[in-house]
Amino acid sequence: MIITNLQKLKVIFTYVNKFPEFNTIISGKEINSRGSDNGKCKSFKDVELIAYSDPNNSFTDTCKKIAEHHQEIINKAKSSQIALCKYINYWIYDTLQSMPEFSHNKLLNKFYEKIEKLDFCKPYRNSIDKRTYDELKELYNVYEPYIKFKKASSKNDSKYLKTSLGKSGNETPFYVNCKLLKVSVYDELISKFKLRNYSVIDPTYSKQKKP
Numbered sequence: 001m002i003i004t005n006l007q008k009l010k011v012i013f014t015y016v017n018k019f020p021e022f023n024t025i026i027s028g029k030e031i032n033s034r035g036s037d038n039g040k041c042k043s044f045k046d047v048e049l050i051a052y053s054d055p056n057n058s059f060t061d062t063c064k065k066i067a068e069h070h071q072e073i074i075n076k077a078k079s080s081q082i083a084l085c086k087y088i089n090y091w092i093y094d095t096l097q098s099m100p101e102f103s104h105n106k107l108l109n110k111f112y113e114k115i116e117k118l119d120f121c122k123p124y125r126n127s128i129d130k131r132t133y134d135e136l137k138e139l140y141n142v143y144e145p146y147i148k149f150k151k152a153s154s155k156n157d158s159k160y161l162k163t164s165l166g167k168s169g170n171e172t173p174f175y176v177n178c179k180l181l182k183v184s185v186y187d188e189l190i191s192k193f194k195l196r197n198y199s200v201i202d203p204t205y206s207k208q209k210k211p
Contacts, residue, residue, distance in 0.1 A: 012128065015083040016136055020144040022087045025073050029065040037067035037117050044114045048107060051099045059095050067117045085121035090140075093133050104128060 031038070041063035045054055054060060066073065066088060074084050092111065093104050105127035112122050128136070 012086070012126065012132060013136070013139070015079075015086045016090075016139045017143050017147075018077055018079050018083045019087050019090060019136075019140050020147050021077050022073060022079075022084060023091075025076050026062060026065050026069075029069045029073070031061055031064050032068045037115055038064050040114050040116070041067065044111060048110055049096065049099070051102075052096055053098070062091070062095075063115065067115050070118065081120050082124050085118075085124040086126075088118070088121060089124070089126060089128065090133070090136055093128055094137070 041060050045060050089108060096102055108125040108127055112118055112125055
């Protein structure tokens with residue numbers, strides 16, 4: 001079976017809407033001092049990431065949390081293994097940007113070999129390049145406030161009565177009292193990332209348009 005570039009692109013971007021939620025859930029987890037993968041996370045960092053300083057043990061601690069609590073993380077996010085795996089792939093690239101040079105593909109292979117509790121991610125260890133990462137990061141920065149908006153709107157949180165979507169030049173306002181983003185927001189974002197033939201911003205958004 002031949003997988004086209006468009007199909008690969010679609011797979012990469014399909015789960016990015018869950019990334020901010022995964023990040024929040026993982027950050028709130030405690031490290032189990034007796035976790036079986038604790039030493040493996042540190043060993044991976046010490047051997048494979050020599051050029052990475054790991055401030056505040058950020059990489060090592062996050063690795064431990066994901067390995068120990070992966071099923072809880074998936075359940076709380078109401079998501080799937082593949083979505084978490086895609087997030088891990090993204091998180092590794094995002095975290096290691098300060099390294100002068102690294103092979104994302106090689107690191108993913110070694111990471112999933114080393115961290116046995118995450119070996120279910122092996123079929124999904126797709127590396128990304130700088131351009132794809134930049135697009136994922138921009139979408140992440142769109143989703144993060146959008147998800148906060150959706151949660152706030154469901155609670156009628158006045159703090160989010162008026163805010164903005166995105167962190168780059170053209171900010172798109174949205175309003176809690178509407179409880180929905182304007183259709184133009186979806187169209188602009190989907191068009192920007194050349195993914196207008198499927199819903200990238202919200203899986204519940206069913207409107208389909210041709211470029």
